[in-house]
Amino acid sequence: xxxxxxxxxxxIKNGTVIDHIPAKNLFKVISILGLEKFDNRITFxxxxxxxxxxxxxxxxxAGKTFVDDDVNRIALVAxxxxxxxxxxxxxxxxxxxxxxxEIIGIARCVNPKCITNHEQIITRFTVIPGxxxxxxxxxxxxxxxxxxxxxx
Amino acid sequence: MKSRSLVSINDYTKEEIxxxxxxxxxxxxxxxxxxxxxxxxxxxxxxxxxxxxxxxESAVSxxxxxxxxxxxxxxxxVSKGESLKxxxxxxxxxxxxxxxxxxLEGSALYxxxxxxxxxxxxxxxxxxHPTQTLLDLYSILKTQGTLENLNIFLVGDLKxxxxxxxxxxxxxxxxxxxxxxxxxELQMPDEYKLYLNELGLKYYxxxxxxxxxxxxxxxxxxxxxxxxxxDPMEYEKVKNIYVLRYAMLENTKANLKILHPLPRVNExxxxxxxxxxxxxxxxxxxxxxxxxxxxxxILGLK
Numbered sequence: 001x002x003x004x005x006x007x008x009x010x011x012i013k014n015g016t017v018i019d020h021i022p023a024k025n026l027f028k029v030i031s032i033l034g035l036e037k038f039d040n041r042i043t044f045x046x047x048x049x050x051x052x053x054x055x056x057x058x059x060x061x062a063g064k065t066f067v068d069d070d071v072n073r074i075a076l077v078a079x080x081x082x083x084x085x086x087x088x089x090x091x092x093x094x095x096x097x098x099x100x101x102e103i104i105g106i107a108r109c110v111n112p113k114c115i116t117n118h119e120q121i122i123t124r125f126t127v128i129p130g131x132x133x134x135x136x137x138x139x140x141x142x143x144x145x146x147x148x149x150x151x152x
Numbered sequence: 153m154k155s156r157s158l159v160s161i162n163d164y165t166k167e168e169i170x171x172x173x174x175x176x177x178x179x180x181x182x183x184x185x186x187x188x189x190x191x192x193x194x195x196x197x198x199x200x201x202x203x204x205x206x207x208x209e210s211a212v213s214x215x216x217x218x219x220x221x222x223x224x225x226x227x228x229x230v231s232k233g234e235s236l237k238x239x240x241x242x243x244x245x246x247x248x249x250x251x252x253x254x255x256l257e258g259s260a261l262y263x264x265x266x267x268x269x270x271x272x273x274x275x276x277x278x279x280x281h282p283t284q285t286l287l288d289l290y291s292i293l294k295t296q297g298t299l300e301n302l303n304i305f306l307v308g309d310l311k312x313x314x315x316x317x318x319x320x321x322x323x324x325x326x327x328x329x330x331x332x333x334x335x336x337e338l339q340m341p342d343e344y345k346l347y348l349n350e351l352g353l354k355y356y357x358x359x360x361x362x363x364x365x366x367x368x369x370x371x372x373x374x375x376x377x378x379x380x381x382x383d384p385m386e387y388e389k390v391k392n393i394y395v396l397r398y399a400m401l402e403n404t405k406a407n408l409k410i411l412h413p414l415p416r417v418n419e420x421x422x423x424x425x426x427x428x429x430x431x432x433x434x435x436x437x438x439x440x441x442x443x444x445x446x447x448x449x450i451l452g453l454k
Contacts, residue, residue: 113277115258119235139258140279 015040015062017084017091018074023047025077026057028151032074032106033066040064052080068098073106075099076133076149099127107135108150114140154452157264157271161282161318166325169289175445175454176290176438179215187453188217194247195221196239197274198230198254203414204274207436208251208283211443220246237266244268249450252276270450278314284413285318287442291435292323292370295409299326303367307333308374308394308419310340315413316374320344330355331364335390337381360393366403371396373412375419398423411435 021029026046041062050056075097085093105122116123125135135144193212197205222228244267252263253274260273275281293299306316332340348355376394381387409431424430448454
């Protein structure tokens with residue numbers, strides 16, 4: 001038998017569990033998905049032990065399934081993330097995030113002389129394939145690497 | 153090319169490049185002082201670049217067009233804090249084409265996205281300056297009779313020089329052999345070398361060119377700037393290697409021409425000016441014909 005008290009925090013009846021988020025990027029994921037504006041019940045845990053990531057975070061959003069485009073945007077900061085779609089307490093679908101070809105309006109260009117850092121412009125980057133995520137700015141053509149990645 | 157902005161040299165295919173160069177030759181052979189009658193061209197120069205601005209304004213004037221605009225942002229509404237978007241939206245009501253020079257990178261592409269009329273990039277920071285590249289190509293074509301199978305020497309600052317990067321991209325259509333001559337600190341970036349590898353084009357890297365200069369069809373000189381070196385000693389060691397002097401031209405090919413985007417400082421000694429191989433001033437004149445061709449083509453008049 002499950003502990004009912006624990007269930008109220010960690011289990012959800014219907015919704016999405018996003019697992020394997022690097023702990024340091026939890027709040028970036030929250031911000032990219034716009035969770036701070038959600039009315040649904042959301043629970044998260046961070047600094048959990050993970051063999052793969054060292055410290056991971058997990059987010060559970062009740063009553064919400066995300067569309068692919070939404071979710072793939074978090075690949076920038078959580079490329080290993082896994083999504084579990086929950087229906088009636090059971091995992092009905094699992095999938096990994098995929099890095100999209102184009103990133104629109106999330107990241108900031110690293111180049112201080114890029115026009116996007118001076119005018120109100122929705123940034124657009126093409127994703128350069130490789131182990132580490134690197135983004136090429138549509139406007140100034142400079143490359144922003146993982147280390148300098150800034151989410152706005 | 154009609155109604156299409158020109159932001160980057162990569163916006164044009166090989167055929168489109170050749171078409172522009174053809175039109176430039178037509179303008180050189182036969183001026184058309186009435187062609188732009190009734191047309192208004194804006195020149196928006198957010199930073200001073202007298203040479204480029206005069207070249208564009210001369211190109212428009214010699215075709216009979218009118219010019220509105222500003223020559224530096226302190227004398228315009230920009231100094232009141234107007235955004236680039238608002239300026240472009242407004243000015244596109246007043247003119248048939250906008251020529252934009254701006255210190256920020258990507259500004260020309262952004263302007264072309266918000267403008268109702270085509271935008272020609274006259275330099276966006278360290279990023280692109282496609283009309284310079286087209287006038288370089290016109291100069292090469294005019295002096296060599298062809299763009300195919302040439303041996304081009306790019307000399308000086310190959311790391312930061314946007315003109316050499318754009319020229320490389322454009323010349324890669326024409327089976328060019330490249331010789332890169334630069335100090336180690338200022339070598340051609342890997343991305344361009346990889347690009348040439350993919351195309352199967354030959355390139356060679358050197359730190360000095362006195363030995364090999366006899367092979368060159370075109371020498372394209374750029375300035376090695378002191379501020380690019382983290383160690384001033386390194387600059388002192390190399391600064392004279394990349395200065396072209398008259399005596400060095402002794403055993404060079406008869407068809408060799410020396411190009412430079414100007415302004416030059418000391419990288420081409422003034423004694424080279426007397427050589428018929430010195431072409432940089434005529435190159436600047438070619439800029440007028442090339443810019444006429446670009447404007448006429450975008451306005452659908454050629």
